[in-house]
Amino acid sequence: MDESGLRALTPVVIGILVRRGADFAAAEDCVQEALIEAARVWPGDPPRDPKGWLVTAAWRKFLDTVRADAARRRRESLVATEPAAGVAETVDDTLAVYFLCAHPSLSSSSAVALMLRAVGGLTTRQIAQAYLVPESTMAQRISRAKRTVSNVRFDRPGDVATVLRVLYLVFNEGYSGDVDLADEAIRLTRQLHAQFTHVEVSGLLALMLLHHARRPARTRTCGSLVPLAEQDRTLWDTTLITEGVAVLQAALARDRLGEFQAQAAIAALHADARTVEDTDWVQIVQWYDELLRITDSPVARLNRVVALGEADGARAGLAALSGLDPALPRYDAVAAYLHERGGDRATAARLYAAAARSAPNVPERDHLTRQAARLNEELRR
Structure with missing residues (x-):
C-alpha cells in the first residue's frame, strides 16, 4: 500500500479505537505508532488486510499503555479482551473523526493541525514544516487540541459547515515544507466526498x-x-x-x-x-x-466590485466600491485597478503603493509594488 493509502486509513483506525473505549488523544498516539511500525514492517512483509493489521497493532499499543499505568487499572478491566489479529470492524468512523477535529471548541489553527494529524496522517514534523514553526511548538498545539476533544463523544452529529471551513483553511495554506497542503486538502475532501x-x-x-x-x-x-x-x-x-x-x-x-x-x-x-x-x-x-x-461576505462584495467593473466598466465598479468599508483587505488594490481601467493612472499608482504596504504576503506585495512602479514610470514619460 502506498503512503496515501496508508494515511487514508488513519481516521478509520482512530475511530475504531475510540469506539472501543480509548480516549481520542491515546487513540491518535497509538495509531501514529502503528503507522511507524507499518512503514518499517510492510515493505518486507505486506499484510493481506492492512486495516485489520493497523487496528490490531494500534489496539495492542493502547492495551500496553493501559497495563503500564496503574492509575488506569479500573479502565483496563473494561477493555482487556483483545480482538483476534487481523479482524477489523466494518463500521467506519471516519466522519466522526472529521467532525471531532473540527470541533467548535478548537481554534482554527488547532483544528487545522489536528485535522492534518488525525485525518491526514501527517507527522508533527511535517505539519510544523508546512506551517514554518518549530516542531515543539506544533507538538504543543496538537497536544492541547487533543486534550480539548478527548472527552467529546461520537454520539452527536457534527457540523459539516465547520469541517468544510477547516478543509478550506488547509487548502488555502498552499505549499511549504515537504507537504503540499493544497494537495492534502483535496485528498481529504475527496475522502469526505466519497463517504458523505x-x-x-x-x-x-x-x-x-x-x-x-x-x-x-x-x-x-x-x-x-x-x-x-x-x-x-x-x-x-x-x-x-x-x-x-x-x-x-x-x-x-x-x-x-x-x-x-x-x-x-x-x-x-x-x-x-x-x-x-x-x-x-x-x-x-x-x-x-x-x-x-x-x-x-465583505470579501465577496469586494470581488463582486471587480466583476462589475469588468462587466459594466470602471465607473460602475468605483460606484459600487464607494459603498464598501475602505478598511477591507485588498480594498486599495481593487480601487487602484479600477482607477487604472478608468484612465486615472496617478491615483492608481498611489493606491497600488498603499495596497503594497498592507499586502498579506510577499508575492502580493511585490506584485503591487511593481504595478505602482510601472504606472509611475509611464507618468514620467
Missing part, C-alpha cells in the same frame, strides 16, 4: 479542483505572482477542470445552492474562458449576487 452525501462537500471539492487547476500558471519561475488576466491558460490542468465542473454540475442539479457551490460556479466560468476577453463577467456578477444572498 452533501451538496456543499461537492461544492468545496469542485472549488478546490478548479482553483488548483490554475496553479501551474499562477507564478513565474522567479516566484513572482501572475494575475489571472495574464496567466498562460495552456498551463491550466484541463483534467482537473473537467472533473471539477462535473462535480459542480452534479451538486447544482440537486437544487440546494450553498456558499461553496456558488464560489465553484464562479471559478468554473473563469476556467471556461479560453482567453480573458472571453470571460462571461455578466454571469459572474450574477453568481456573486447569489453568493451574497447566502453569505453577505
Whole structure:
C-alpha cells in the first residue's frame, strides 16, 4: 500500500479505537505508532488486510499503555479482551473523526493541525514544516487540541459547515515544507466526498479542483505572482477542470445552492474562458449576487466590485466600491485597478503603493509594488 493509502486509513483506525473505549488523544498516539511500525514492517512483509493489521497493532499499543499505568487499572478491566489479529470492524468512523477535529471548541489553527494529524496522517514534523514553526511548538498545539476533544463523544452529529471551513483553511495554506497542503486538502475532501452525501462537500471539492487547476500558471519561475488576466491558460490542468465542473454540475442539479457551490460556479466560468476577453463577467456578477444572498461576505462584495467593473466598466465598479468599508483587505488594490481601467493612472499608482504596504504576503506585495512602479514610470514619460 502506498503512503496515501496508508494515511487514508488513519481516521478509520482512530475511530475504531475510540469506539472501543480509548480516549481520542491515546487513540491518535497509538495509531501514529502503528503507522511507524507499518512503514518499517510492510515493505518486507505486506499484510493481506492492512486495516485489520493497523487496528490490531494500534489496539495492542493502547492495551500496553493501559497495563503500564496503574492509575488506569479500573479502565483496563473494561477493555482487556483483545480482538483476534487481523479482524477489523466494518463500521467506519471516519466522519466522526472529521467532525471531532473540527470541533467548535478548537481554534482554527488547532483544528487545522489536528485535522492534518488525525485525518491526514501527517507527522508533527511535517505539519510544523508546512506551517514554518518549530516542531515543539506544533507538538504543543496538537497536544492541547487533543486534550480539548478527548472527552467529546461520537454520539452527536457534527457540523459539516465547520469541517468544510477547516478543509478550506488547509487548502488555502498552499505549499511549504515537504507537504503540499493544497494537495492534502483535496485528498481529504475527496475522502469526505466519497463517504458523505452533501451538496456543499461537492461544492468545496469542485472549488478546490478548479482553483488548483490554475496553479501551474499562477507564478513565474522567479516566484513572482501572475494575475489571472495574464496567466498562460495552456498551463491550466484541463483534467482537473473537467472533473471539477462535473462535480459542480452534479451538486447544482440537486437544487440546494450553498456558499461553496456558488464560489465553484464562479471559478468554473473563469476556467471556461479560453482567453480573458472571453470571460462571461455578466454571469459572474450574477453568481456573486447569489453568493451574497447566502453569505453577505465583505470579501465577496469586494470581488463582486471587480466583476462589475469588468462587466459594466470602471465607473460602475468605483460606484459600487464607494459603498464598501475602505478598511477591507485588498480594498486599495481593487480601487487602484479600477482607477487604472478608468484612465486615472496617478491615483492608481498611489493606491497600488498603499495596497503594497498592507499586502498579506510577499508575492502580493511585490506584485503591487511593481504595478505602482510601472504606472509611475509611464507618468514620467
